[in-house]
Amino acid sequence: MSTNLVVNMASESDVSVQGHGVHTAYVELATALERxxxxxxxxxxxxERVECDVYHLxxxxTKVWRKILDPGAKKVVSAHVIPDSLVGSIRLARWWRxxxxxxxxxxxxRADKVLAVSATVARALEDELKLPGERIEVLYNTIDMDAYRTTEVDRAAARAELELDEETFVVVGVGQVQPRKRVDLFARMAREHPEVLFIWVGGIPFKHLGADYAAMKRLMSEVPDNLVITDVVPHPQVKTILQAADVFCLPAEQENHPMCILEAAGVGLPIVARDLREYDDSFGEDILRCEDEDFGAAIARLRFDDAEREKWREASVRIRERFDSAAAAERLVGIYRELVGSETAEVG
Structure with a gap:
């Protein structure tokens, strides 16, 4: 076995829609491995097939079928999507689930190893999709946290770029505009707090394929004046908007291990999110977990209580320490080597 591993990493988001977390996860991990x-x-x-030791998909x-079916290399697949991910995301998902x-x-x-992005995903892979447990491993999404570390100077520059004054309290959410993200609840919070600026970064990248497309377009057209919903924006611009914010809020009803929470933690924002089982093993008590009726009060507390805001900023630091991409790349190389080494042993 060569000491240098050749890995072909692929995400079809390279050649299609990029305004979603799977593409970000792929880019972050690929960049960490390239270092x-x-x-x-x-x-x-x-x-097409590639001469390599490992495919990581x-x-x-269909554009990666040649790779998943290639007998010449080991196959690793990151499981970002399970059947539950489709409901509330893609049109008529319940019918073709x-x-x-x-x-x-x-x-x-077809994979030799399936990397679940959370324990919830791992359970779905084994219980619903009936994959052998020994071929499943949890490897959380990660990012280069140093790239998101934000100083007061960075924050001031971001606010200047977005033409926001220092007194404006800004709450940001990130994600595609689709029913499961609960952008309607985000809009309701904006109506409850007219003196706060709410920004939702996302749009509807899959257009008419998106769940409840007409209803989502109508929601976007009827938001209050203190809520801005962007279209899909370049990733560096997402970072700028996060750096200008005071609080990050994600009221989504189904998530696995969202990249946007990692990015918000990297910036150092207090994070408000729905109380989901999926977060138990990853973010735990380091995010302010809410039900529908709690979100508005949580935003108010973070706005007016400096100690509360600082408490949840410190919680985000703990998330930042756990989910840095350099550590994930180290573990991933170990997984690759174990797979390639087992093949070498079998040949020998």
């Missing part, structure tokens, strides 16, 4: 001297990383090369579409479940079982079943 390592013991890995040669080849990105992309869609609809982040999406499940059985077919999606069967397809996911087939695709994930």
């Amino acid at each position: 390592r001297p013991d890995v040669t990383l080849i990105r992309g090369h869609y609809s 982040h999406t499940l579409g 059985p077919a999606a479940r069967a397809y996911m079982r087939w695709f994930y079943g």
Whole structure:
């Protein structure tokens, strides 16, 4: 076995829509691996096989079939999507969920190792998709936290770029405008707090394929004056908006391990999110977890109580320490080597 691993990492978001967390997760992990001297990383090369030790796939579409079916290399798949992820995201998902479940079982079943982005995803892979437990491993999404570290100077520059004065209290949410993200609740908070500026970064990147497209477009057109909903924006601009914010809020009803929470933690924002089981093993008590009726009061506390705001900023520091991409890349290389080493042992 060569000391240098050749890895072909691919996410079809490279050649399609990029305004979502899967693409960010792929870019962050690929970048972390590219910094390592013991890995040669080849990105992309869609609809073709690549001479490599390991394929690492982040999406499940037809453009990576040549890779998942290639007997010449080990296959690793990051499971960002499970059947529950589709409901409230894609149009008519409830009707074709059985077919999606069967397809996911087939695709994930071709992998030598499936990396679940949370314990909830790992349970779904084993219980619903019937994958063998020994082929599943939890590897949380991570980011380069140093790239998001924000000083007061950075914050002031971001506010100046966005033409925000220092007195404006800013709450930011990030995600596609779709029913499961509960942008309607974000809009309700804006109506309850007219003196606060709310910014939702996302848009509807999949257009008419998005769940309840007409209703979501109507929601976007009827928001109060203190709520701005962007279209899909370049990733550096997302970082700027986060740096200008006072609080991050994600009221989504279904998530696995959202990149936007990691990015907000990297910036050092207090994080308000729905009380989801999916967060138990990842963010735990380091995010302010709410039900529908609690979000507005949580925003008010963070706005008026400096000690409360500082408490949740410190909690975000703990998230930042746990989910840095350099540590994830180290562990991932170990997984690769174990797979390639087992193949070498079998040949020998």
